[in-house]
Amino acid sequence: MTDQAFVTLATNDSYVKGALVLASSLRQYNTKNKLVVLVTPQVSDSMRKILKKVYDDVRMVNVLDSGDSAHLALMKRPELGITLTKIHCWTLSEYTKCVFMDADTMVLCNIDELFEREELSAAPDPGWPDCFNSGVFVYKPSVETYNQLLKHAAEKGSFDGGDQGLLNSFFSSWATRDINKHLPFVYNLSSISIYSYLPAFKAFGANAKVVHFLGKAKPWNYTYDSKTKCTKSDLNDETVVHPEFLNLWWDLYTTRIIPLLTEEGVVKESTALQVEEIKEAVLQMSVSNSPQSVSSEERKERWEQGQVDYMGEDSYDNIKKKLDSYLQ
Known part of the structure; x- marks a missing residue:
């Protein structure tokens, strides 16, 4: 569909790795929709060149930052202020409907059916289910909505200092008005929530459609041993990620992304x-x-x-x- 698109955001070269794997997973399962990535000036020219080989549209955007250090401190994630840059996705007015996906997500099957949903459709957040998780959501691009979001951010801010607090405040009726806008959790399966409710994962995990690598440790922060198929976090982080999903991410990265990085002469550190x-x-x-x-x-x-x-x-x-x- 030329007027519908999956959209993601990369604010630095590390997140480009995630965006490349996300795009590869969407292509692997034969999506019929366009792929768009928003990038900030912090993304290097070499990585933007690689993105253009995978995405239909690579769009440069300015950085928006909440500057809300107090709320971000509660989450111990000061870097999340820059995630407000995500609301630039509403400016893609050439598309009639989009699905935004964070760069730390990966699809496990074709999910084109999401375009049948209305704005704002999203899955519950595992930390507070009356809020939606902004890692995956269906929306309709609109410059008017974009301007309203900017105004809302300026006047009321974000209760968590990031995009999720802002979007939940702006789309405040999500929790109660229309159950059809509640995506099943399998469309945004939090990798860290698996261990908070393991029985549910054992019962329903096989139906997962999108895995979301929430938390500080991202797949690209791990060292991967090709012989043992084991991963080890490079950060002092105790977050546990399901090894099956992490290995799937690395399989895509090593088979589809590393050849692109090598072809373009990107630093060998990439592997x-x-x-x-x-x-x-x-x-x-x-x-x-x-x-x-x-x-x-x-x-x-x-x-x-x-x-x-x-x-x-x-x-x-x-x-x-x-x-x-x-x-x-």
């Missing part, structure tokens, strides 16, 4: 996978080249304990030669 493989290769080469008096198991154990022979076999020059050889 923690490669880093882990290189580290393992260097270790194995060092083990294989070690004196016969030391077994490979003992050599590896010494490495893992930090007992490295810096003056001998494990000197900087030797490691550099081995690493160069591996990369070649």
